Amino acid sequence: MSNLSYAAPTSVDDAVKLLAGSSGLAKVLSGGTDLLVQMRSGRLKPDLIVDTKKIPGIIGIREENGGFVIGAGTAGAVVEAHAGLNKAWPGLVEALDLIGSTQVQGRCSLAGNLCNASPAADSVPALFAAGAIAVVVGSKGKREVPVEQIPTAPGRTSLAKDEFILEFKLPVRPARSSDAYLRFIPRTEMDIAVVGCGISVTLNEAGVCTAARVSLGAVAPTVLLLADAAAILVGHTLDADTLAKLDAAAQAACKPINDKRGTIEYRTKVAGVLARRVAAIAFDRAAGKSTGKAH
Amino acid sequence: MAKQYVSATINGEQSEFLCETQQSMLDVLRDVIGLTGAKEGCGSGDCGACSIILDGRLVCSCLMLGVEANGTTITTIEGIAQGDKLHPIQQKFLEHAALQCGFCTPGLIVATKALLDENPNPTETEARYWLAGNLCRCTGYDKVIRAVMDAAAVMRGEAA
Numbered sequence: 250m251s252n253l254s255y256a257a258p259t260s261v262d263d264a265v266k267l268l269a270g271s272s273g274l275a276k277v278l279s280g281g282t283d284l285l286v287q288m289r290s291g292r293l294k295p296d297l298i299v300d301t302k303k304i305p306g307i308i309g310i311r312e313e314n315g316g317f318v319i320g321a322g323t324a325g326a327v328v329e330a331h332a333g334l335n336k337a338w339p340g341l342v343e344a345l346d347l348i349g350s351t352q353v354q355g356r357c358s359l360a361g362n363l364c365n366a367s368p369a370a371d372s373v374p375a376l377f378a379a380g381a382i383a384v385v386v387g388s389k390g391k392r393e394v395p396v397e398q399i400p401t402a403p404g405r406t407s408l409a410k411d412e413f414i415l416e417f418k419l420p421v422r423p424a425r426s427s428d429a430y431l432r433f434i435p436r437t438e439m440d441i442a443v444v445g446c447g448i449s450v451t452l453n454e455a456g457v458c459t460a461a462r463v464s465l466g467a468v469a470p471t472v473l474l475l476a477d478a479a480a481i482l483v484g485h486t487l488d489a490d491t492l493a494k495l496d497a498a499a500q501a502a503c504k505p506i507n508d509k510r511g512t513i514e515y516r517t518k519v520a521g522v523l524a525r526r527v528a529a530i531a532f533d534r535a536a537g538k539s540t541g542k543a544h
Numbered sequence: 545m546a547k548q549y550v551s552a553t554i555n556g557e558q559s560e561f562l563c564e565t566q567q568s569m570l571d572v573l574r575d576v577i578g579l580t581g582a583k584e585g586c587g588s589g590d591c592g593a594c595s596i597i598l599d600g601r602l603v604c605s606c607l608m609l610g611v612e613a614n615g616t617t618i619t620t621i622e623g624i625a626q627g628d629k630l631h632p633i634q635q636k637f638l639e640h641a642a643l644q645c646g647f648c649t650p651g652l653i654v655a656t657k658a659l660l661d662e663n664p665n666p667t668e669t670e671a672r673y674w675l676a677g678n679l680c681r682c683t684g685y686d687k688v689i690r691a692v693m694d695a696a697a698v699m700r701g702e703a704a
Contacts, residue, residue: 253565255548255611282607285568286588298565300612326601350677351655353589355601356608438676439590 257300261386261415264299269388269411271297277413278302279322280356282349283365299413307415310334315421321360321383321414325372329354338419339534340428340447340527344375347432350439360414366400369467373400374447375430377464377474380420387412397464397474423460426451427534429527432466433519435510442467443511446499446523448531450482456536458482463495463528468503468520475502478524487532492525499524552613554579555623563610570594572610573620581621581650585679592678595651595658596620602658604677621650624657633657633695642691644682652678656692664700668693 258264268275273296278284287293301307307322310331317334325345328334335342348357348371362372363383373396381396388411396417399406408414428449434440445466451459461482463475478498485491505516533539547562554577563572568587573579573596585591587606594605597619605620624631633656636642643649652675659666659674666674671692672685680688697703 255565255609257611257614278609278612280607281609281612282589282604285607285609288566289568289587298609300609302612324601349589350592350604351658351674352592352595352602352604352677353607355598355603438673 252296254297255300256297257303259303259305261304264301264304264413265386265388265411267297267299268413271410273297275299275410277364279358279361280324281361282353282357283361283367301413304415313418317419319359319417319419321416322358325354325357325359326351328359337422337426338375338379338428340430340449340531341372341375341379341419344372344430344432344445344447347371347430359417363396363399364406364408364414366402366404366406366471368403368469368471369442369445370472371430371432371442371445371466373472374445374464374466375428376417376447377472378428378430378447378449378462380449380462382418382420383414384416384418385412386415391415393418397472400471402470423451425453425535425537426460427531429530429534431523431527431530433523441510444468444516444519444523445472446520446527448482448524448527450528450531450535452532452535456486456532458485458487458532463499463524465499465502465520465524468505468516470504473502475499478502482528487528492528495524495528496521548611550611550614552615553617555618555620561610565609565611567610568606569596569608569610569613569618570605572613573605576610579620579622582654583647583650585647585651590677590679591648591651592655592675593648593651595654595678597654597658597661600661602655619654619657621654624653631657632698633660633692636691636695636698637688640687640691640694642683642687643680648678648680648682652680652688656695659692660696660699664696666692666696671696 275297276295278300307320309320362370430447432442432445447464450461461479463478466472481494500521503517583593585593589604589607596605
């Protein structure tokens with residue numbers, strides 16, 4: 250017989266108390282598309298599951314002070330269907346659209362994808378590129394954390410035992426801003442990234458980049474935010490020289506592993522190629538030239 | 545640990561059941577409620593054989609705990625036909641021979657129902673991407689897609 254307990258608290262306070270008071274392993278449940286697989290395989294044996302989906306505000310999308318706030322447990326499919334997010338953050342939307350299957354997207358959440366802390370998580374490079382802020386709640390109250398400070402190693406996060414993410418704040422979008430995400434896999438659907446790349450840019454009226462964030466997935470123990478690569482884009486149009494420098498910076502940031510999906514050399518090379526392609530899509534979208542899907 | 549009490553609407557009927565905390569919704573459907581149409585292929589969300597519609601969204605019942613069903617509305621393959629009358633999707637799967645062993649078929653039909661509820665006029669590409677999470681070892685998918693597109697046309701009133 251299992252001693253697994255389950256609770257579906259209806260307030261942040263109750264959820265935090267349950268997590269803080271647990272003597273064994275307590276896991277936060279959102280969509281469960283990673284957690285249930287890990288439990289079933291025996292990799293994780295939690296004593297308590299705290300299902301956060303009944304907490305007010307944790308599911309849903311709203312606009313606040315000109316930016317979007319996405320509830321941490323909102324299913325990917327709900328984000329994908331949101332017209333405002335498709336317009337302002339097409340890269341984040343297309344990243345979610347690449348996670349697993351239609352069935353998985355019906356359950357999976359941004360918080361789960363981030364806190365599962367896989368280096369190959371599809372929505373995470375897009376979240377990093379977006380400059381999203383995670384609103385973290387715990388016994389000591391509420392704190393706002395840049396998303397890139399949440400994952401610390403494969404399967405590990407900076408969250409304390411009694412903490413979980415309530416929602417994500419996306420920054421206000423200046424004019425001529427957009428983003429894109431591409432993932433390379435050896436097939437068309439239902440695979441894990443060999444490399445993923447998310448880029449968000451803002452352009453001025455002349456098409457010169459004034460702000461950029463560049464992120465790579467599956468090339469290091471955690472998803473990476475590439476300050477060097479972003480600095481290369483700022484102050485430039487997407488000319489051949491800038492693209493070459495971006496490619497080199499992306500490759501230089503890679504610290505990948507060899508595995509069945511790709512060698513170190515292959516992943517490094519693909520990271521540079523994807524950075525070029527994603528930058529081109531993000532620049533085009535920011536300039537209003539294209540709003541189509543990248544994949 | 546005491547069993548969990550769960551109340552949900554399943555195929556239009558109010559249903560109450562007790563389950564262990566760690567039991568998946570798929571285990572509950574098959575072993576507790578006796579609805580064995582949903583199949584377990586992989587148990588890890590890869591194959592789609594356990595597909596159900598949960599509060600209007602297509603999900604894998606193996607990636608959901610039975611206790612999470614409390615207060616929800618669920619459609620399984622058993623809820624697709626109208627009494628003895630096959631749903632057009634089921635009819636077209638038969639007519640196009642879109643199955644051989646049939647293990648994936650309940651999942652494919654439920655997934656197709658969810659697709660056509662959301663998008664009554666999908667392109668073939670949209671249908672193929674939507675169904676990418678439903679694996680079939682027999683058909684090679686082509687007959688499945690023909691059945692889906694034909695069923696969509698019937699449901700739109702454009703074919704018989």
